[in-house]
Structure formats: C-alpha cells, structure tokens
Amino acid sequence: MAEEPQSVLQLPPSSAAGGEGLTDVSPETTTPEPPSSAAVSPGTEEPAGDTKKKIDILLKAVGDTPIMKTKKWAVERTRTIQGLIDFIKKFLKLVASEQLFIYVNQSFAPSPDQEVGTLYECFGSDGKLVLHYCKSQAWG
Amino acid sequence: MEEDEFIGEKTFQRYCAEFIKHSQQIGDSWEWRPSKDCSDGYMCKIHFQIKNGSVMSHLGASTHGQTCLPMEEAFELPLDDCEVIETAAASEVIKYEYHVLYSCSHQVPVLYFRASFLDGRPLTLKDIWEGVHECYKMRLLQGPWDTITQQEHPILGQPFFVLHPCKTNEFMTPVLKNSQKINKNVNYITSWLSIVGPVVGLNLPLSYAKATSQDERNVH
Numbered sequence: 162m163a164e165e166p167q168s169v170l171q172l173p174p175s176s177a178a179g180g181e182g183l184t185d186v187s188p189e190t191t192t193p194e195p196p197s198s199a200a201v202s203p204g205t206e207e208p209a210g211d212t213k214k215k216i217d218i219l220l221k222a223v224g225d226t227p228i229m230k231t232k233k234w235a236v237e238r239t240r241t242i243q244g245l246i247d248f249i250k251k252f253l254k255l256v257a258s259e260q261l262f263i264y265v266n267q268s269f270a271p272s273p274d275q276e277v278g279t280l281y282e283c284f285g286s287d288g289k290l291v292l293h294y295c296k297s298q299a300w301g
Numbered sequence: 302m303e304e305d306e307f308i309g310e311k312t313f314q315r316y317c318a319e320f321i322k323h324s325q326q327i328g329d330s331w332e333w334r335p336s337k338d339c340s341d342g343y344m345c346k347i348h349f350q351i352k353n354g355s356v357m358s359h360l361g362a363s364t365h366g367q368t369c370l371p372m373e374e375a376f377e378l379p380l381d382d383c384e385v386i387e388t389a390a391a392s393e394v395i396k397y398e399y400h401v402l403y404s405c406s407h408q409v410p411v412l413y414f415r416a417s418f419l420d421g422r423p424l425t426l427k428d429i430w431e432g433v434h435e436c437y438k439m440r441l442l443q444g445p446w447d448t449i450t451q452q453e454h455p456i457l458g459q460p461f462f463v464l465h466p467c468k469t470n471e472f473m474t475p476v477l478k479n480s481q482k483i484n485k486n487v488n489y490i491t492s493w494l495s496i497v498g499p500v501v502g503l504n505l506p507l508s509y510a511k512a513t514s515q516d517e518r519n520v521h
Contacts, residue, residue, distance in 0.1 A: 273435075
C-alpha cells in the first residue's frame with residue numbers, strides 16, 4: 162500500500178473523551194470540520210504495520226445516516242466502541258435522543274466496551290477496519 | 302422511506318436454531334425451550350455476574366494478592382479468609398436470565414430478562430435501570446417506561462423485564478437492507494441481539510459476527 166501524506170488533526174483536550182486518540186488520515190480532506198476549532202498540522206509519517214499503536218478505521222454510513230466528511234481515521238487500539246460512538250455523534254452533531262450504532266461485517270454490533278484493536282485483529286483487512294455506522298431512534 | 306423488514310415466526314425459529322448452533326460450538330450456553338404444546342418456544346440463557354462488575358472467579362481463590370496455593374495445600378489457608386471471601390462473593394452474585402421470544406403483534410423478536418440474587422431476591426426495576434450501560438443511560442432516563450417495562454412472560458406467565466420492541470424495525474431495517482444490497486446472509490437474531498443485548502448487560506462474543514459469514518464462500 163502506497164504511503165500517503167497524512168494531515169494530523171489534533172483534537173483539543175476540551176472535546177469529549179471519545180475524541181482523544183483520533184487523528185485524521187484522509188488526504189482528500191484539506192479542511193476537515195471538527196466539532197470545535199482545532200489546529201491542523203502535517204504530521205510525520207508512521208509506517209503502517211501491526212505494531213503501530215493506532216489502527217486505520219474506515220467509517221461508512223448506513224441508511225439515512227449523514228456521511229462523515231472525513232471517513233478515514235487513525236484510532237488508538239484501546240479506544241472502545243463507545244468512545245468511537247461518542248466521537249461520531251459529536252462530529253455529526255446528533256442530538257442526545259438519537260442513538261448511533263456501529264457494526265462490523267455490516268451486521269454485528271460489538272458491545273460498547275469492545276476495543277477497536279481487537280476488532281481490527283478479527284475483522285480488519287487490507288490494513289484497515291471497516292465499520293458501518295447507523296443512527297436511529299432505537300427506543301421510545 | 303425504507304420498507305420495514307419483518308420476520309415471520311418460522312423464520313425467527315430458524316435464525317434461533319442457527320444462533321444456538323454457534324452458541325454450542327463456543328460454549329455460550331444458549332438453549333431452546335419449547336412451550337408446553339411445542340407449537341412455539343424461546344431461546345434462553347442464564348449467566349452469573351458479581352455485582353461490582355468484575356468477572357466471576359472461583360469462589361475461595363485468593364483475591365488479595367496472596368500467592369495462589371495448589372489445591373492440596375488449600376487447607377493451610379486461614380479458614381477465616383476463605384469464609385470471608387466466599388460470603389462476600391455469595392451476597393454479590395446476581396443471576397441473569399435472558400429470554401428471546403417472538404412477538405406476533407410486532408413481528409419481531411423481543412428480549413425478556415430478569416435478575417435475582419442467589420438467595421432469590423429479585424432485582425428491582427430501579428436496580429435494572431442502574432445497571433444499564435452508560436452508552437444508553439441518557440436515552441433511558443429520558444423515557445424509562447418506553448424502554449424497559451415489566452410484563453408477564455407470554456409462555457411462563459411470570460413477571461419479566463422487557464426491552465420494548467416497537468422501534469426494532471427502525472434500527473434493523475437499514476442494516477438488513479444494506480446487507481441485501483451486497484447479497485450477504487445475515488442472521489437477524491444475531492444482529493438484533495448484538496444491538497439490544499448490551500443495553501441490559503448481555504454481550505455477544507465476537508465469534509457470532511463471523512459465524513454467518515463463514516458459511517459464505519465469497520470474500521470481500
């Protein structure tokens with residue numbers, strides 16, 4: 162896989178805990194829209210590999226869910242599904258009553274405490290983990 | 302607007318059978334219980350959990366940083382310590398029972414559950430609400446009665462808590478439609494349970510996600 166220049170999006174500490182550890186690896190987006198203002202600076206290139214602390218995640222929208230402008234993210238292996246859900250909800254500016262679900266294999270929702278590193282080991286391919294996300298009014 | 306995806310009772314039973322087959326392969330202890338006249342039935346699982354959330358470990362094993370002694374030397378452990386550990390653990394163990402039934406009126410599966418301490422004391426609705434995963438707590442608190450209610454089990458006739466099924470189609474339909482687009486076989490019960498289970502402390506091992514796709518020969 163050819164190495165691409167990365168733009169590293171630093172999320173400020175004041176954003177939600179779920180926002181920590183996520184950096185933007187998408188080269189096609191030069192003006193990302195984070196939940197709050199943040200500095201964007203080019204980062205040094207880390208070789209992709211299994212020993213890397215972060216894994217690449219590709220987010221795909223399902224149904225009527227808004228598509229994220231930035232789809233490719235480098236995420237800490239220890240980030241939980243819940244953390245990722247919180248991050249996407251903020252990114253998409255969903256209201257509290259809207260639930261967001263994340264799926265592997267397009268059909269299975271891992272439990273909220275599941276770490277993305279484990280999911281990558283089980284379901285990752287071509288150096289990335291594809292996750293589908295879907296918003297829904299699940300209850301009430 | 303997407304057309305809602307309903308499943309008939311026969312289809313429900315078929316998906317449950319596949320689900321249980323995988324459960325048996327990984328020792329997850331789900332089983333099918335037919336009703337008295339065997340016309341219908343439900344899936345059932347029982348699991349035990351220590352109330353503070355830690356993994357259930359062998360009663361009597363050292364948990365205070367002491368060296369683990371082999372069984373034959375266990376007698377040399379001060380008896381008081383063993384008793385204290387066992388007593389404390391016993392009062393905190395909760396038995397969870399999950400039942401998956403088919404709802405004819407909603408044409409979807411429904412999750413019934415109940416929980417009790419080992420001495421038989423049932424958990425209250427308040428205890429249940431407090432045990433709901435952080436992820437869902439906010440939504441639950443906004444409309445608790447829309448989410449978890451107490452109802453009579455249709456087959457057993459005993460009071461159970463129920464996760465309300467009226468919105469099941471809302472979150473299942475996009476997933477199913479999406480899978481259909483790529484000709485992927487999806488076990489409705491597996492998908493559905495992976496979504497609703499965590500709300501009430503039921504987490505499916507990841508191998509269920511692969512169980513259906515292993516039957517497929519195409520890799521994408």
